[in-house]
Amino acid sequence: MSRQTPDYGLDAPVAVRWIFIAGLAGAIAGFFLLRWTVTRHAGLLVGLAYAVQIFGFFCLTVASLMFASSRFGKFHARDRLLARLKLRGDEAVLDVGCGHGLLLIAAAKLLPRGRATGIDLWSQVDQSDNSREATLRNATLEGVAQRVRVRDGDMRKMPFADRSFDATVAHFAIHNVRSREGCREAIREIVRTLNHDGQVAISDLHGVELYADELRKSDMTEVEISGLSFWTFPPARTVTARKPKHPVG
Ligand SMILES: C[S@@+](CC[C@H](N)C(=O)[O-])C[C@H]1O[C@@H](n2cnc3c(N)ncnc32)[C@H](O)[C@@H]1O
Structure with missing residues (x-):
């Protein structure tokens, strides 16, 4: 059954x-x-x-x-992370390392006129029974399948054109890229695929200082790191940032 x-x-x-x-x-x-x-x-x-x-x-x-x-706990963490974005409802949102669609699907519910896209390479070590089928099944069960897209891919080299998204989120995903340079590559990809004036919110159990540093180097503005949240274990912090309205330089 x-x-x-x-x-x-x-x-x-x-x-x-x-x-x-x-x-x-x-x-x-x-x-x-x-x-x-x-x-x-x-x-x-x-x-x-x-x-x-x-x-x-x-x-x-x-x-x-x-x-x-x-x-x-991660459902509370998800709601707090998405609340930071203050979405209007017509945006294109990317969930990096979406897994079973925790943020992807919750974002889609906030986007009656928009769409949510997830990207993942479906590691079984990082999450149990991880697959695109499981994520799409969740989207169907939650009633948002029409507004959800899922792509197979590596966050260090994403299969999306520049400035494809208005907001990008990642939850407990980027630390799974083992090398520091790999994490920086993922952040640069997030910035590349983000629209002008687009927002980023990344929660992770470690590495947020590194992400913040790369976001600043990539000319992102309003880069801020939250305090520790204990809704998850290990506890996590969230880094938020915004892309300038106009190209820099
Ligand atoms: C701990 S799970 C978190 C999933 C989801 N964001 C959540 O909070 O439930 C980490 C996810 O990151 C994905 N992942 C790990 N390395 C990745 C990479 N290089 N590119 C894309 N996804 C990756 C894993 O497959 C896994 O689905």
Whole structure:
């Protein structure tokens, strides 16, 4: 039977799984080690048993927070990020590294006369069951399929003409490009494909200073970095910027 409710995927599924397994193993091993050492009055080993158990509970907490972030928190983060753009409703919006369409689809709902485009290369490490089909299915289930487009591609070399979009967003996507130069390339592509007076809002768990630096070097104005938001785990910051109304120089 096909799924009838939208599914926006679990972020970093491999990391969540391994942190959870390590946590469970630590908590259980610590429990038994503690029982064994306490009955034998093995002083130093009692300390080790406590350390193993604390490590286990720490990992279980981290895995739970990451899971909760994907299932609940990121929807709040999405709404706050889109609210920053103050969209009129007729814009062309790009979601870079759209995954299952978290921002893409929410943006499309705010664009009765516009359109939302997502680009992704569908990494299974970065998000569970990631595919263009899953994203388009979500768009259909959310009633915005008519206003949503999805392209396969790498954010470092996007298949879009210059100045194609009025606003560009990215959520927990650019840090997945491992090299700093790769992240800078992605930012330059975002600027290239952005219309004059267009806006950018990028949320990420790290790297926002680098993105802000590249945005400034690319002549973007009003470059600002928000404080930490704890709706997601790890917590994230958002960098916003605007392209000048007229070409610089
Ligand atoms: C953690 S997921 C976040 C997805 C979505 N933005 C969200 O918040 O739910 C990161 C996404 O970035 C995509 N991605 C990673 N590297 C990419 C690249 N070089 N070009 C395009 N997309 C990329 C992954 O495939 C994945 O869908």
